[in-house]
Amino acid sequence: MVHLPWELIEEILSRVPPESLNRFRTVSKQWNALFDDKTFITNHKMTFRFILATESKVYSVSIDPVIVVHELPLGTPGLESLELTNLVDCNELLLCVRKKGAVVWNPWLGESTWIELWSRHSGIKFQGIGYDSKTYKLAANSAGSKYPTLDMWTIYEFASDVWIDHEPEPCDGGSINIQSVVSLNGTLYWVCFHDETDPLCYHIRKFDFSSGLFIRFCDLPCGRNHHSSDALVLRVFRGDRFSLLKQCMVTKKIEIWVTENKINYEDGDDVVWMNFMNFSSPNLPDLYSKPSYFIEDKRLVVCSCNDTGRAWIYILGDNKLICKTRIDCVVDPWPLHCTFIPSLVPVP
Numbered sequence: 001m002v003h004l005p006w007e008l009i010e011e012i013l014s015r016v017p018p019e020s021l022n023r024f025r026t027v028s029k030q031w032n033a034l035f036d037d038k039t040f041i042t043n044h045k046m047t048f049r050f051i052l053a054t055e056s057k058v059y060s061v062s063i064d065p066v067i068v069v070h071e072l073p074l075g076t077p078g079l080e081s082l083e084l085t086n087l088v089d090c091n092e093l094l095l096c097v098r099k100k101g102a103v104v105w106n107p108w109l110g111e112s113t114w115i116e117l118w119s120r121h122s123g124i125k126f127q128g129i130g131y132d133s134k135t136y137k138l139a140a141n142s143a144g145s146k147y148p149t150l151d152m153w154t155i156y157e158f159a160s161d162v163w164i165d166h167e168p169e170p171c172d173g174g175s176i177n178i179q180s181v182v183s184l185n186g187t188l189y190w191v192c193f194h195d196e197t198d199p200l201c202y203h204i205r206k207f208d209f210s211s212g213l214f215i216r217f218c219d220l221p222c223g224r225n226h227h228s229s230d231a232l233v234l235r236v237f238r239g240d241r242f243s244l245l246k247q248c249m250v251t252k253k254i255e256i257w258v259t260e261n262k263i264n265y266e267d268g269d270d271v272v273w274m275n276f277m278n279f280s281s282p283n284l285p286d287l288y289s290k291p292s293y294f295i296e297d298k299r300l301v302v303c304s305c306n307d308t309g310r311a312w313i314y315i316l317g318d319n320k321l322i323c324k325t326r327i328d329c330v331v332d333p334w335p336l337h338c339t340f341i342p343s344l345v346p347v348p
Contacts, residue, residue, distance in 0.1 A: 010034065014044045018108045022344055035344055038239065044342070050292060050303045051094060051107060051340045052311055053084050054332035060107065060340075063301055067313055067325050072107055087338040089292075090129035091183040091236060092345040094338070095138075097126045102138070104129060104158075108342035115156060124154055127178075131186035132209040135159055136348040139188055139207050141214075153212050158348035166212030176214075178205070180234045180290070182242070187265050189217060189242070191234045202232065204242075204268070218268030221257045221275075222246055231287045235294065235339065243276070243295055245302075247287050254279040254287070254316070256300060281320045285312065292339045309333025 013021070013034065025032045034040050041047060048060035048070070058072045086097040096103040105112040115138065117124070124142040131137060138156040155164045180191040188207045202223035205216050221244065224230035229249040237243035240262040246255045256277035264270060277300060291304035300316040311327040 006030075010040065014040065018044070018046060018342065018344065019110055022109070022346070038341075041342055041344070046108075047342050048108075049294060049301070049339060049341065050313075051087060051089075051338055052303070052327070052330055053087055053096070053336040054330060055083065056332075057330075058107070059327075059330055059335075061303065061313065061327065063313070063315075067327075069327055069329050071329075073110070084336055086126070087336045088126070088128050088181060089183075089338040089340050091341075092343040093129055093347065094340055095126060095129055102126045104138070104347050106343065106345060106347050107340070109344065109346065111347040113158070113347050124152075127190075127207070128181045128183055128188045130183055130188045130207070130209060134186075137209050139209070153207070153214060155209060155212060164212070176205070180232065182234050182236050184236050184242075184263055185240070185265065189234065191220065191232060191244075192216075193223065204234070206265075206268075216268075218271040220244060221273035222255065225250070231291055233291060233293065237295060242271075244273075245287075245291065245293055245300075247284075247291075249286065251280075252282075252284040252286065254284060254300070256295065258295075279316050279319055279321075283321050284316075285314050285321065285324065287314075292337050294339050294341075303337050303339070305334055305337075311335055311337065 021035050025035055048062040050061040052059045052061065058074065060070050060072055062068045083098055084096050085099060088095040088097065094105045094107060096105055101114060101116040103112050103114055124140040127139045127141060129136060129138050136158045140154045142152050153166045157164065176192050176194060178190040178192050182189050190205050191202060192205045193202045202220040203216060204218050204220060205214055207214055224232055225248050231245060231247040233245045235243045237258045241259045242263060244257040255275065257273045258276040260272045260274050285304065286307065287302060287304045288307060291302050293300060293302040298317055302314045303311065304314065305311055310333065311330045313325045313327065315322045
């Protein structure tokens with residue numbers, strides 16, 4: 001093995017099933033470092049970039065060099081049947097929300113954990129997964145009748161299998177509408193706006209797992225022009241920054257904003273946004289149903305449903321729509337979908 005060129009070893013390992021890669025970490029320090037390299041994961045022959053879920057099936061979608069759709073096997077704990085209400089990409093893990101609980105899943109490794117709701121938590125809404133000192137935790141919230149404008153936050157700790165309730169904190173400016181959650185370096189961030197104030201005043205809030213507080217972090221560079229009809233989706237950019245997609249449903253113009261610097265968890269005051277991409281050509285698609293997207297090599301790749309609920313992949317670049325592909329094998333209308341970058345992180 002030591003006589004083989006490293007490029008050849010890397011090529012061979014890129015074809016090894018992902019569930020075997022973790023076992024190979026002990027071969028050498030060089031192999032272990034390779035499996036932590038996001039470029040290697042991205043170039044792995046079994047990598048995919050989107051997850052779609054219908055009432056009965058889950059699919060993965062890879063993009064390069066061509067669009068390929070695979071049906072993912074079910075049968076892992078909690079995923080014997082689906083009936084999912086939401087999919088949340090938590091950076092390295094996938095949160096599959098059901099009515100009476102949730103499944104934490106690494107679809108690349110085929111590992112999962114079922115989290116069942118306690119009876120007193122029947123009204124809570126699963127939001128996302130983060131970590132505090134590398135201890136994985138799940139955040140959920142609910143707005144009960146006792147506190148009509150306050151949110152009760154609940155944390156589930158994987159290591160201890162314990163739910164911890166936090167008393168609600170007053171919301172500055174009335175009830176807060178939270179959307180488009182992302183997980184970055186163990187912290188959860190949301191696009192938010194106040195229901196009782198100017199709908200153009202959008203901002204980002206973060207959740208502090210140690211205190212259970214839902215804290216305003218920074219302002220967004222733009223908001224919706226026509227409130228609920230415009231697309232406004234937050235994502236992670238280059239592993240340590242934010243990106244924001246906005247589409248005006250009247251003009252169809254798509255804007256991509258990114259933060260100039262790495263996100264500092266402690267301080268959102270130093271966040272600076274810059275306009276990264278704009279698309280205003282006449283044949284742009286309507287990005288219905290909260291589009292999922294990622295940015296790579298000066299391209300914008302989007303998964304979205306059209307007005308009939310059919311799933312499409314759109315690739316844009318150079319201020320134009322480069323290509324569009326309908327995912328014909330996903331026959332059910334309005335599938336759930338999200339971006340997902342495979343990882344070798346085991347499910348806690």
